[in-house]
Each structure stands twice: as C-alpha cells, then as structure tokens.
Amino acid sequence: MDVPEEKLLWMYRTMVTTRKLYETMYEMYRHGSSLGNFVAGEGEEAIPAAICANLRREDSYKPNFRQTSCLFAKEGYELADIFSGNLFDAERGYLGFSLALGEDVGVYTGFALAAQMRGADQVCVCTFGEGTASKGSIHEAMVVAAAWQLPIVFVLQNNQYCGGTRYSKVYRFDDLADRARGYGIPGRSVDGNDVMATYAVVREFVERARTGGGPGLIVAETYRLSPYFERAPGEIVIEGYRPEGELEEARGNGPIPRFRKTLSGLGLLTEADVERIDREVEDEIARAMSDGRQRPRVDYDQYIQYAVAEL
Numbered sequence: 266m267d268v269p270e271e272k273l274l275w276m277y278r279t280m281v282t283t284r285k286l287y288e289t290m291y292e293m294y295r296h297g298s299s300l301g302n303f304v305a306g307e308g309e310e311a312i313p314a315a316i317c318a319n320l321r322r323e324d325s326y327k328p329n330f331r332q333t334s335c336l337f338a339k340e341g342y343e344l345a346d347i348f349s350g351n352l353f354d355a356e357r358g359y360l361g362f363s364l365a366l367g368e369d370v371g372v373y374t375g376f377a378l379a380a381q382m383r384g385a386d387q388v389c390v391c392t393f394g395e396g397t398a399s400k401g402s403i404h405e406a407m408v409v410a411a412a413w414q415l416p417i418v419f420v421l422q423n424n425q426y427c428g429g430t431r432y433s434k435v436y437r438f439d440d441l442a443d444r445a446r447g448y449g450i451p452g453r454s455v456d457g458n459d460v461m462a463t464y465a466v467v468r469e470f471v472e473r474a475r476t477g478g479g480p481g482l483i484v485a486e487t488y489r490l491s492p493y494f495e496r497a498p499g500e501i502v503i504e505g506y507r508p509e510g511e512l513e514e515a516r517g518n519g520p521i522p523r524f525r526k527t528l529s530g531l532g533l534l535t536e537a538d539v540e541r542i543d544r545e546v547e548d549e550i551a552r553a554m555s556d557g558r559q560r561p562r563v564d565y566d567q568y569i570q571y572a573v574a575e576l
C-alpha cells in the first residue's frame with residue numbers, strides 16, 4: 266500500500282498521543298479533577314488514527330464514546346480543545362454524542378443528509394461499539410442511509426466486550442460485516458489493530474461515499490484493554506469475565522507495539538525516535554492541558570438562543 270512515510274509517522278504519533286491522553290485523564294480522574302466515571306479505550310488507538318488520516322476539516326467524525334478525546338486528531342481540532350471541553354462544532358463536524366448509546370447515529374446520518382442536500386462533498390464517519398450495534402436506532406439509520414445513498418461510513422468497533430458480555434454470546438454469526446448485506450451496502454471486516462490495513466479500508470469507503478457511491482459498514486476488530494469503566498472509589502467493580510491470560514496476551518498484540526515493529530522493520534523508526542516521540546507527546550499534552558483550561562467555556566445558552574432565533 267502506498268501510504269506516504271509522513272502519514273505513517275503521523276498515525277504512530279497520533280496513537281501514542283491517544284494512549285498518553287488516557288493516562289493523563291485517568292490521573293485527573295483519580296485526583297478528582299474530572300467528574301463522573303472514567304472510560305478509556307486503551308488498545309483501540311489504531312481505529313481513530315486511521316479514520317482521522319482520511320478526513321478533512323469539514324467532514325464529520327463521531328468517535329466511539331470511550332474515544333471522544335481522539336477528536337484532537339481530526340483536522341480542525343487540536344489537543345487543547347480536548348481540555349477546554351469545547352468540542353461541539355457543526356462546522357468541524359462534531360455534533361456531540363449520546364450516552365444513551367446509539368441514539369446519536371441518526372443525528373450523524375442527518376449530517377450526511379444535509380451534506381447531500383447541499384451538494385457538498387463532505388463525508389461522515391460514525392463509530393459505535395459492537396454492543397451498541399444492536400440498538401434499533403442504528404438499524405433505522407442504516408436503512409435510511411442505504412435508501413438515500415448518504416455519504417456516511419459506519420464503523421462498528423468490535424472490541425469483543427459489551428460490559429462483561431463477550432460479543433459471541435450475542436451474535437450468532439462470525440463476521441459482523443455480513444449485516445451490511447441486509448441493508449444492501451458494502452461491508453468489510455478489518456483487523457482494527459493493524460493501522461495500515463484499517464487506513465486502507467477507511468480510505469476506500471470514505472472515497473466512495475465522498476464521490477456519491479453511498480454508505481458502507483466497516484467492522485474493525487480490536488480488543489478493549491481498558492476496564493468497562495473506572496468507578497468512584499468504594500463502588501463495586503465487575504471483573505473476572507475475561508478468560509485467564511487473555512488480557513495479557515492482547516496487551517502484547519496491541520496496535521501500538523505492533524505498529525512500532527512494522528515501522529522499525531521499514532526503517533522509519535529507531536529506539537531513539539520512540540523515546541523522543543514519547544517525550545515530545547508528553548510535553549505537548551502538558552502544554553495543551555494548561556492552554557485548554559484557560560480557554561473560555563462555551564456559553565451553551567447562547568447557542569440555544571441562536572438556534573431558536575434561526576428557527
């Protein structure tokens with residue numbers, strides 16, 4: 266595959282940044298400077314990097330809920346935005362997400378419909394987990410997207426678990442991309458821990474959608490290294506649902522060590538580069554944290570008044 270060196274290294278750096286962001290945010294959570302439960306998507310870093318490498322500023326991207334922080338990698342966003350809390354921006358294609366999982370997929374399908382109606386060559390990439398994929402709202406969105414040939418790529422991120430339930434206990438077939446046939450749209454499974462393979466499939470599906478070829482479904486196979494979620498101290502934690510040794514093995518096969526090996530095999534990354542990038546990324550995150558926190562908060566009341574005035 267002909268991916269420019271620069272793009273490969275950008276994806277590596279993006280994946281490292283994503284992982285380090287989780288670590289930083291976990292520390293913030295532990296020290297009480299963020300509210301609520303903490304979710305992370307460790308082990309799933311290749312998928313948002315491969316998606317963002319194919320999107321433009323005016324395109325729309327909804328990461329899976331545990332990967333909202335990956336928006337920093339989308340053109341038009343930067344790291345400081347993640348710490349400012351000001352992510353919502355229709356012009357940069359982020360319309361928020363619903364914690365009633367799956368309910369937002371129709372909203373993003375609406376973004377694709379608006380793009381089609383305006384004749385813009387914008388694309389939407391909308392991601393959700395394999396547990397969420399069974400929600401009726403997603404079925405409805407796919408029916409509409411297929412019927413109207415909307416420029417949207419659905420990415421089902423199969424990290425094997427929904428809470429403590431393994432997906433194979435729910436799905437009575439092996440290849441989740443088979444679902445696409447029922448909607449009459451192209452479907453493809455890919456090793457979502459192989460960033461280059463994922464990049465290639467996303468590129469194909471995004472280009473088809475952008476040029477009027479309609480929607481598609483990508484199933485990115487990965488593994489959730491993170492717990493279901495970190496709970497406040499003292500709350501009960503569900504564990505013990507993974508077979509013994511599975512987590513440790515998956516950690517070794519994670520997308521970051523794998524890509525590091527690939528890049529060093531291609532002569533693009535040395536041990537010294539790895540260390541340098543780690544340090545640079547840590548500095549960038551520290552700077553982004555202090556910049557982001559100084560930015561003014563969004564006045565959502567003003568947004569609502571604006572929306573009402575527009576109506």
Ligand SMILES: Cc1ncc(C[n+]2csc(CCOP(=O)(O)OP(=O)(O)O)c2C)c(N)n1
Binds near residue numbers: 396424489
């Ligand atoms: C409609 C709805 N049902 C249940 C929940 C509770 N819940 C939060 S995360 C989660 C697991 C979702 O699994 P999956 O879609 O596979 O995403 P993953 O957690 O694996 O990233 C559930 C059930 C919710 N937030 N919304």
Ligand SMILES: [Mg+2]
Binds near residue numbers: 395396425426489
């Ligand atoms: Mg899951």
